[in-house]
Amino acid sequence: MSKSQVQPQGIKFREPPIFERGAAGRSGASLPALDVPEVDPKTTFGALARGAEAELPEVSEPEAYRHFLRLSQWNYCIDSQFFPLGSCTMKYNPKINEWAARLPGFLNLHPQTPDELAQGTLEIMWHLEHALCQVSGMDDCSLQPSAGAQGELVGLMMMRAYHASKGRNPLKVFIPESAHGTNPASCALNGLVAVKLDRTEDGITHPEQLLAAIERESGDDICGLMMTNPNTLGVYESHLPQIVKLIHDKGGLVYGDGANTNAIMGYARHGDVGMDVIHINLHKTFTTPHGGGGPGSGPVCFKKHLIPFQPAPKVTRGDNGRYFLDRNRPESIGRVRAFQGNFGMFIRAYTYIREMGGEGLKLASALAVLNARYLWWRLKDHYAAPVEQPCMHEVILSDVEIEKATGVKTLDIAKRLLDYGFHAPTVYFPLVVPGALMIEPTETETKETLDEFADAMIEILREAKEQPELVKGAPHRTFVGRMDEARAARQPRLRWSKESAAK
Numbered sequence: 001m002s003k004s005q006v007q008p009q010g011i012k013f014r015e016p017p018i019f020e021r022g023a024a025g026r027s028g029a030s031l032p033a034l035d036v037p038e039v040d041p042k043t044t045f046g047a048l049a050r051g052a053e054a055e056l057p058e059v060s061e062p063e064a065y066r067h068f069l070r071l072s073q074w075n076y077c078i079d080s081q082f083f084p085l086g087s088c089t090m091k092y093n094p095k096i097n098e099w100a101a102r103l104p105g106f107l108n109l110h111p112q113t114p115d116e117l118a119q120g121t122l123e124i125m126w127h128l129e130h131a132l133c134q135v136s137g138m139d140d141c142s143l144q145p146s147a148g149a150q151g152e153l154v155g156l157m158m159m160r161a162y163h164a165s166k167g168r169n170p171l172k173v174f175i176p177e178s179a180h181g182t183n184p185a186s187c188a189l190n191g192l193v194a195v196k197l198d199r200t201e202d203g204i205t206h207p208e209q210l211l212a213a214i215e216r217e218s219g220d221d222i223c224g225l226m227m228t229n230p231n232t233l234g235v236y237e238s239h240l241p242q243i244v245k246l247i248h249d250k251g252g253l254v255y256g257d258g259a260n261t262n263a264i265m266g267y268a269r270h271g272d273v274g275m276d277v278i279h280i281n282l283h284k285t286f287t288t289p290h291g292g293g294g295p296g297s298g299p300v301c302f303k304k305h306l307i308p309f310q311p312a313p314k315v316t317r318g319d320n321g322r323y324f325l326d327r328n329r330p331e332s333i334g335r336v337r338a339f340q341g342n343f344g345m346f347i348r349a350y351t352y353i354r355e356m357g358g359e360g361l362k363l364a365s366a367l368a369v370l371n372a373r374y375l376w377w378r379l380k381d382h383y384a385a386p387v388e389q390p391c392m393h394e395v396i397l398s399d400v401e402i403e404k405a406t407g408v409k410t411l412d413i414a415k416r417l418l419d420y421g422f423h424a425p426t427v428y429f430p431l432v433v434p435g436a437l438m439i440e441p442t443e444t445e446t447k448e449t450l451d452e453f454a455d456a457m458i459e460i461l462r463e464a465k466e467q468p469e470l471v472k473g474a475p476h477r478t479f480v481g482r483m484d485e486a487r488a489a490r491q492p493r494l495r496w497s498k499e500s501a502a503k
């Protein structure tokens, strides 16, 4: 194995589930003796009262604490090592964001606190909305959506409401083949029809290609276009102004998937190239934590003509400088999320933006692109690079030829990387690249880490040629070896039960 400075090694404790540990009567808390009359729950709750004990684990405080600490050590996390999961953008989460989100005034505020008593939180939301508008070149913003995918759903709902206000109901939405799967899914959820734009040789969409698709597929039935920029092949869509014009000329609107804004902050703005509405993933671009399904935040930013249709209620600053939630918005698509969204994420993103400032955000994008291009340069002669020009914030490689020569698959390479101490990149996505390895290093990683990762990738290639079985059987050094992923997906065992434990 290559000499990486950081490698998985050392002690990890294997232990049974917490339900199988402890002893009757053991506890981590010392409760005072009962000094009020005992009550039979049945008299209050009737048939709903529990008949038997809940069978909760009975463990001491150290047992409970160690159990959860041990579990946390069985897995990779961005706080312990390089995590180059392409498209998902696993940025380091600065600890000052955590400090800010835990300030008692934010943490303990009840979501139904009257506006007058929640001025600080409303003010932060208002400033965050304005900061996101500045980054994206848009006129207004709604923080409600709780994920990029929900942002897409909401943006398309706003586009539909806009068309409806003009007495139209167009259905077709053009989407490049390389788009994130959530794009066509959001169309389907809105009752819209996704029309695919095929991948081109250079990885970007061309005006003539769109024009041909418009004439062939839709005539005047154009709701709009969904375009990711930089796209999921890691390439900047350089024809956007002409493309946007083609759609606008047909009465359609342009949705920008701004999940990759981290590559262009301070250099290009979705609004400036004519897009009408976008979402931004705070959990990708603005360092708020994610993984394992959330909690995310996917605010939508949009142009003036879509303002009336945005979700309600809306954080507003009155003429007296006081903030309030404006509920009187008759053309709004309505509420899309309980309360105002994932508020803790707003604090983290806002802290990051204030900490970085405009110049800092610009530098973050520059370094994200530099790091990805460095990896591209280190690896392109070893693994095929399906897109020829230098990438933006993520690099896409392909190992189809390696598989043909050695039988080692993309998944095997991903698993073997775990043995070298690296979380695997995204594999088999984008779908338009067979054998895709999608690597997103992000801006905070050092050259030493990038070199260690590139060395490991090159070393695995050598292993694939000389000892293919070693790579096919990986990982060998992790706590748990190769899983039966199909079985885990089809028959997940997510709950402990006495019966399953006895098997």
Ligand SMILES: Cc1ncc(COP(=O)(O)O)c(C=O)c1O
Binding pocket: 087, 088, 089, 146, 147, 148, 149, 150, 180, 182, 228, 232, 257, 259, 260, 281, 296, 297, 298
């Ligand atoms: C380009 C792109 N669009 C949309 C999404 C969906 O975002 P989310 O996972 O927050 O729903 C992602 C997620 O990584 C993405 O990379």
